[in-house]
Amino acid sequence: MITGILLQTVQTLLSILLAPLLMGWVNQCRAWLQGRSAPPITQPYRTLRKLFNKDAVIAHSASPLFRFAPYMIFACMALAAGLVPTIANDLPFSPAADVIALVGIFALARVFLALAAMDIGTAFGSLGARREMLVSFLAEPALLMVFFTASLISQSTELPIIVQTLAHKDFVIYPSMAFAAVAFWMVSTAENARIPVDNPTTHLELTMIHEAMILEYSARHLALIEWAVALKLFTYSVLGIALFVPWGIAQRGDFAALPLALVAMLAKLLVGGAALSLQEAVSAKVRLFRAPEFLGTAFLLGVLGMLIHFLLEV
Amino acid sequence: MTIGTQDWNLTQIAAHIRRGRVDAANLPALAQAVKDEGGQLVALWGSDDRFVNNSRDSDSRSSPRPQAGEGPGVRDAGYAIHIACITAAGLVWISAALPETEPAYPDLSAIFPQADRMQRATFDLLGIRAAGAVDTRKWLRHKAWNEDEFPLRSDFVARVASSESPLATCHKPLAEVDGYAFIRVEGDGVHEIPVGPIHAGTIEPGHFRFSIIGDRVLKLEQRLGYTHQGVEKRFVGMDLAAGAKLAGRVSGDSHVAFAWAYCMAVEQATLSAVPDRAAWLRALFLEIERVANHLGDLGYMGNDVALSFGFMQFWRLKEDWLRLTAKLFGHRYLFDRIVPGGVAVDLDEAGRKALRAASKRIEAEVRDLKVIYDEHATLQDRFVNTGVCKPALAARLGLTGLAGRASAQAWDARAQFPQAPYDTLDVAMATARKGDVQARSEVRFAEVFESMRLLRALLKGLPAGAIQAPLNPAAGVREGIGWVEGWRGEVIVALRIAEDGRLDRVHPHDPSWQNWPLLEVGILGNIVPDFPLINKSFNLSYSGQDL
Numbered sequence: 134m135i136t137g138i139l140l141q142t143v144q145t146l147l148s149i150l151l152a153p154l155l156m157g158w159v160n161q162c163r164a165w166l167q168g169r170s171a172p173p174i175t176q177p178y179r180t181l182r183k184l185f186n187k188d189a190v191i192a193h194s195a196s197p198l199f200r201f202a203p204y205m206i207f208a209c210m211a212l213a214a215g216l217v218p219t220i221a222n223d224l225p226f227s228p229a230a231d232v233i234a235l236v237g238i239f240a241l242a243r244v245f246l247a248l249a250a251m252d253i254g255t256a257f258g259s260l261g262a263r264r265e266m267l268v269s270f271l272a273e274p275a276l277l278m279v280f281f282t283a284s285l286i287s288q289s290t291e292l293p294i295i296v297q298t299l300a301h302k303d304f305v306i307y308p309s310m311a312f313a314a315v316a317f318w319m320v321s322t323a324e325n326a327r328i329p330v331d332n333p334t335t336h337l338e339l340t341m342i343h344e345a346m347i348l349e350y351s352a353r354h355l356a357l358i359e360w361a362v363a364l365k366l367f368t369y370s371v372l373g374i375a376l377f378v379p380w381g382i383a384q385r386g387d388f389a390a391l392p393l394a395l396v397a398m399l400a401k402l403l404v405g406g407a408a409l410s411l412q413e414a415v416s417a418k419v420r421l422f423r424a425p426e427f428l429g430t431a432f433l434l435g436v437l438g439m440l441i442h443f444l445l446e447v
Numbered sequence: 448m449t450i451g452t453q454d455w456n457l458t459q460i461a462a463h464i465r466r467g468r469v470d471a472a473n474l475p476a477l478a479q480a481v482k483d484e485g486g487q488l489v490a491l492w493g494s495d496d497r498f499v500n501n502s503r504d505s506d507s508r509s510s511p512r513p514q515a516g517e518g519p520g521v522r523d524a525g526y527a528i529h530i531a532c533i534t535a536a537g538l539v540w541i542s543a544a545l546p547e548t549e550p551a552y553p554d555l556s557a558i559f560p561q562a563d564r565m566q567r568a569t570f571d572l573l574g575i576r577a578a579g580a581v582d583t584r585k586w587l588r589h590k591a592w593n594e595d596e597f598p599l600r601s602d603f604v605a606r607v608a609s610s611e612s613p614l615a616t617c618h619k620p621l622a623e624v625d626g627y628a629f630i631r632v633e634g635d636g637v638h639e640i641p642v643g644p645i646h647a648g649t650i651e652p653g654h655f656r657f658s659i660i661g662d663r664v665l666k667l668e669q670r671l672g673y674t675h676q677g678v679e680k681r682f683v684g685m686d687l688a689a690g691a692k693l694a695g696r697v698s699g700d701s702h703v704a705f706a707w708a709y710c711m712a713v714e715q716a717t718l719s720a721v722p723d724r725a726a727w728l729r730a731l732f733l734e735i736e737r738v739a740n741h742l743g744d745l746g747y748m749g750n751d752v753a754l755s756f757g758f759m760q761f762w763r764l765k766e767d768w769l770r771l772t773a774k775l776f777g778h779r780y781l782f783d784r785i786v787p788g789g790v791a792v793d794l795d796e797a798g799r800k801a802l803r804a805a806s807k808r809i810e811a812e813v814r815d816l817k818v819i820y821d822e823h824a825t826l827q828d829r830f831v832n833t834g835v836c837k838p839a840l841a842a843r844l845g846l847t848g849l850a851g852r853a854s855a856q857a858w859d860a861r862a863q864f865p866q867a868p869y870d871t872l873d874v875a876m877a878t879a880r881k882g883d884v885q886a887r888s889e890v891r892f893a894e895v896f897e898s899m900r901l902l903r904a905l906l907k908g909l910p911a912g913a914i915q916a917p918l919n920p921a922a923g924v925r926e927g928i929g930w931v932e933g934w935r936g937e938v939i940v941a942l943r944i945a946e947d948g949r950l951d952r953v954h955p956h957d958p959s960w961q962n963w964p965l966l967e968v969g970i971l972g973n974i975v976p977d978f979p980l981i982n983k984s985f986n987l988s989y990s991g992q993d994l
Binding site for chain 1: 638639640641642646647648661662749751752753754755756759760763823825826828829974975976977978979
């Protein structure tokens with residue numbers, strides 16, 4: 134039990150600390166693909182340090198909610214990161230929430246972010262909050278469909294059992310999971326405010342979705358939100374790994390497999406981050422009202438995955 | 448020359464440029480005749496003619512006093528209103544004298560809607576009123592001077608606000624000071640987004656007031672004038688060489704166009720001739736400027752749809768281009784390379800070769816990039832049918848220049864009314880009909896290719912000889928107008944030289960004056976997140992119209 138708690142703590146901290154590195158890697162790859170010289174992979178850490186050392190500027194009209202939201206958002210993402218198996222499976226914290234609760238945790242963070250954005254009363258904040266809700270209420274059902282497909286296969290909505298089934302039972306090819314994987318990739322793109330749904334690097338306020346909501350934040354609050362954003366990308370990435378390419382994640386009590394699990398995870402993240410940056414390099418941002426079509430496609434693929442499971446795999 | 452059925456008694460002052468004076472009361476009839484002929488009003492400005500002949504020593508400046516019988520043109524004039532129109536025969540510059548007390552002229556914005564903002568600005572600067580105009584709100588005046596003061600009048604005394612003598616507008620709440628009455632859209636669920644004047648990114652200041660439902664734009668209203676620097680006032684009393692520097696800085700991205708138009712006006716006013724080689728080099732500079740700006744804009748349009756690849760590629764090419772320009776001519780944007788009487792820098796044989804090689808290489812790369820833009824589905828989805836300015840509307844509102852050509856407004860001074868050396872080059876005009884972002888991008892691509900062709904033709908035919916000739920000494924009050932097709936559209940500089948040989952009144956006109964209002968129309972029915980892209984596809988100048 135003690136080792137379990139220890140391992141759980143290590144894994145959660147590892148996620149929190151590694152998250153900016155993944156962000157740095159994606160940025161680096163994107164710069165290379167655009168033919169620019171890239172910032173160092175550690176740039177996100179430097180940005181965070183810079184922001185933590187600054188004095189926060191807060192609007193006069195801000196309510197306590199505005200100050201509180203960054204902590205809440207960061208806590209939600211840290212919680213989510215703790216729930217997803219990254220290197221070890223079936224840790225003591227895992228039974229606390231299943232995949233459906235995980236979707237709820239993401240939603241909770243989003244609600245606070247949107248409320249904080251509207252709290253100040255600027256036009257951009259409400260504009261961003263409105264668009265974020267448009268994107269997320271379409272993304273959530275698609276994400277649930279992906280989870281349902283995975284849980285139909287493993288007969289459980291608990292992540293450890295899903296991972297256990299997919300990684301450590303007999304090797305079976307599940308066609309349904311191929312559809313679910315594409316759907317999951319699309320949802321992740323939208324949920325993490327990446328191109329083609331949103332542009333994380335734009336300076337054009339009028340086009341922003343996620344960034345418009347955090348325009349009023351500065352210093353430590355902004356740092357926490359930026360970190361939470363990195364953590365969200367990391368959590369989605371390891372979630373994708375756990376669902377679709379879980380091989381390498383250590384089984385319960387198998388400490389010898391941990392170093393290999395860590396290497397496997399890092400290798401998968403490298404590939405995933407490079408793939409994301411490739412997608413961002415070759416695509417343009419879709420018109421805002423095409424985002425529902427994009428997510429509708431993701432939902433459709435999720436549903437198809439489920440249907441195929443019933444048709445072929447039962 | 449006749450416009451419509453009437454002979455307006457115009458005299459030709461240069462190739463394709465005519466000058467005339469009419470009574471202010473006849474201005475609407477003239478404007479209507481131009482309109483009926485298919486022409487457009489391109490510029491409107493005023494001048495204070497009360498003290499033109501006074502010498503400019505410090506005594507007379509501090510206590511200017513009109514003397515009987517002085518003043519240009521009509522001798523009893525107090526003020527004058529000037530309009531420049533493009534007609535089938537070229538540019539027509541019409542002036543009308545106005546009385547010293549209560550100067551007013553009949554409103555022209557009912558005939559040419561593009562006159563509206565120019566009329567309002569003319570009132571803010573000179574106190575010349577357009578009688579009968581519907582919109583009499585201020586335009587350029589924010590809070591730097593009082594309502595009853597007119598900075599361009601020669602007896603205006605600039606005051607610096609201090610605690611002893613505050614401007615009447617100081618220390619009042621901003622809403623009361625500016626008090627600009629935006630047009631409100633009322634109704635359920637209508638939401639206003641104020642954007643600017645300070646924006647993210649390195650762009651000039653301007654205020655945009657969107658009225659929206661959801662993300663759909665019901666109305667956009669612009670409030671400009673934040674970069675008003677008193678350029679026209681600064682010109683007063685400058686010598687001719689210094690004026691060229693200032694003229695080029697009216698809008699930095701159109702430096703060559705403004706500097707050339709200014710020099711053309713000066714040379715016309717002083718009856719000076721420019722050596723052939725200088726004229727050819729000026730055209731070369733103008734095409735270099737056009738290519739640089741088009742490359743930058745095409746990149747920006749890619750960036751605004753988050754296709755960073757396009758942005759990086761076009762900006763790499765632009766940077767190569769600018770560096771080569773700096774190497775050959777000593778300045779990336781060719782600042783101060785055009786001077787009255789000619790150009791300040793020559794091009795040697797090695798430079799010629801380098802420029803030709805660069806133009807070929809960059810043209811080939813742009814052709815490749817065009818294929819990528821054309822075949823990128825998402826980019827096409829964002830460009831096509833976005834920000835449409837239909838040809839009929841463009842014609843009614845006077846859309847001009849590059850944006851105009853993308854909406855079937857086929858005006859290009861280089862092609863239709865060519866000055867030397869364009870008269871030997873047979874410029875092909877690029878036009879499109881749809882008037883959307885894609886059309887403006889297509890016109891840019893076509894103009895890059897045409898400019899590259901012109902560039903090589905200019906390099907090939909570059910005549911030998913001097914690059915500068917001294918100006919003839921000016922005698923008496925003299926006037927001139929320069930007209931150059933810059934990359935954004937026609938740039939006009941009209942000027943008057945006083946008896947002492949210094950500048951008395953200079954009006955630089957940027958095509959952004961006419962095109963800004965079209966942006967308000969082009970965005971209608973589009974969604975808010977498409978605005979930056981539409982805006983960038985026009986890429987209008989703030990400082991060019993704020994002056």
